[in-house]
Amino acid sequence: MPDETVLRAKAREVIRTGKLPSRPPHHTRGGTGAGAPCPVCGEDVTKDQLEIEVEFSHDGSNPGLDKFHIHVR
Numbered sequence: 844m845p846d847e848t849v850l851r852a853k854a855r856e857v858i859r860t861g862k863l864p865s866r867p868p869h870h871t872r873g874g875t876g877a878g879a880p881c882p883v884c885g886e887d888v889t890k891d892q893l894e895i896e897v898e899f900s901h902d903g904s905n906p907g908l909d910k911f912h913i914h915v916r
């Protein structure tokens with residue numbers, strides 16, 4: 844299990860490379876994993892793990908909602 848510092852650095856990298864928006868999310872929800880891949884570590888968030896679901900709404904030419912499932916830690 845990587846330590847918190849490594850995970851935080853990874854999360855910053857994910858934001859920096861544009862995989863996650865850097866602006867505040869439109870909506871967040873905590874809960875158990877949905878089996879979707881976590882963009883920070885690349886592994887699925889399984890049902891026995893906790894995740895934060897973050898949603899970013901975006902407008903412009905392609906309005907919609909981006910949803911990410913991220914491990915709580």
Ligand SMILES: [Zn+2]
Nearest residue numbers: 881883884914
């Ligand atoms: Zn993860």
